[in-house]
Amino acid sequence: MVQPIRSHADSADGSEADSAQQSGAHLFDQALALAQVNTTDHRAAYEGQVHPAFKNINDPYGGWSAALLARAILNACDSELELVSLTTDYLSVPSGGRLQIDVDCDRSGRGTEFWRAVLTGRADTSPANRAIAILARRRDTLEWTEGSPPDVPSPEDCQTIDLPMAWSRVIEIRPTVDLPMSINRDTNFSAWVRFTPGRELDSIALVALADTPMPRLFQVIGRPEPVATVSMTVYLHATSADYAAVGDDYLLVDTRGARGGRGFYDQHATIWSRDGRLLVSTQQIVWYRTTQ
Known part of the structure; x- marks a missing residue:
């Protein structure tokens, strides 16, 4: 029997946003709606749907896909566990709108657990996305931070950019210096981001926002070309005090690359x-496949 966990959203137009506001659910949370199909100890299955508000150019926004997998894992695990890291592999584009997510716990210890989730389209015979997650019961230990955020203008002094992707109407992006496709062999780039309308920060939101940087290739050649994220890993450092302090304020995403060649490049970012x-x-x- 299918048990609804959250209400589903039906479209990405203005009426949908009005409906979300009336129900008290943010559009992002509606887009992560999951229905529980089956559950046993340390194993669960859910059904979801590709949401039009989180479409990229030709496929779902990768940050949304990762957040959906994280949501399924957190739904299945003990509520005391916190997400420490999530690695999402993008094997293919899921077919159709309906999705199934199968979640399993590979190992459960006293303080740390290892989970995996596989997302499959209704008409697919093989996985479209897969994720492995580390979760833990966090405890107080020695803390330190290496590095610092770049010195940039405040978000109020930066312009919001309009992008053609549907998800950019749900996530606001304000570059701090050059526009995303200014030709520059140094691919360092930073931008202020937040959900619009505002949404309180949590680990699921951070996973989605981790995929907001424009592709480094665009910085190198000054134009858009076909690219595809193959794998993304997110390490979550935020504490409950951090989430409370941020609320729904802007976050600074500072991005850089190291090297590209022979069809692949790396991309690294910190969120402050x-x-x-x-x-x-x-x-x-x-x-990527660009040759010049």
Whole structure:
């Protein structure tokens, strides 16, 4: 028997946003709606749907896909566990709108658990996305932070950019210096981001926001070309105090690359709060075919 966990959203137009506002659910949370199909000890299955508000150019926004997998894992695990890291592999584009997510726990210890989730389209015979997650019962230990956020203008002094992807109407992006496709062999780039309308920050939101940086290739050649994230890892450093302090404020995403060649390049980013708290570090490996 299918048990609804959250209400589903039906479209990405203005009426949908009005409906979300009336129900009290943010559009992002509606897009992560899951229905429980089956559950046993340390194993669960859910059904979801590709949401039009989180479409990229030709496929779902990778940050949404990763967040959906994280949501399924957190639904299945003990509520005391926190997400420490999530690695999402993008094997293919899921077919159709309906999705199935199968979640399993590979190992459960006293303080740390290892989970995996596989996303399959209704008409697919093989996985479209897969994720492995580390979860833990966090405890107080020695803390430190290496590095610091770049010195950039405040978000109020930066312009919002309009992008053609549907998800950019749900996530606001304000570059701090050059526009995303300014030709520059140094691919360092930073931008302020947040959900619009505002949404309180949590680990699921951080996973989605980790995929907001424009592809490094665009910085190198100054134009859009076909690219595809093959794998993305998100390390979550934020504490409950950090989430409370940030609320729904802007976050600074500082992005850089190291090297590209022979069809792949890397991408690294850190996400900072306005007051300089390091919340996330993340990395990707990205496929491309541009030759010049």
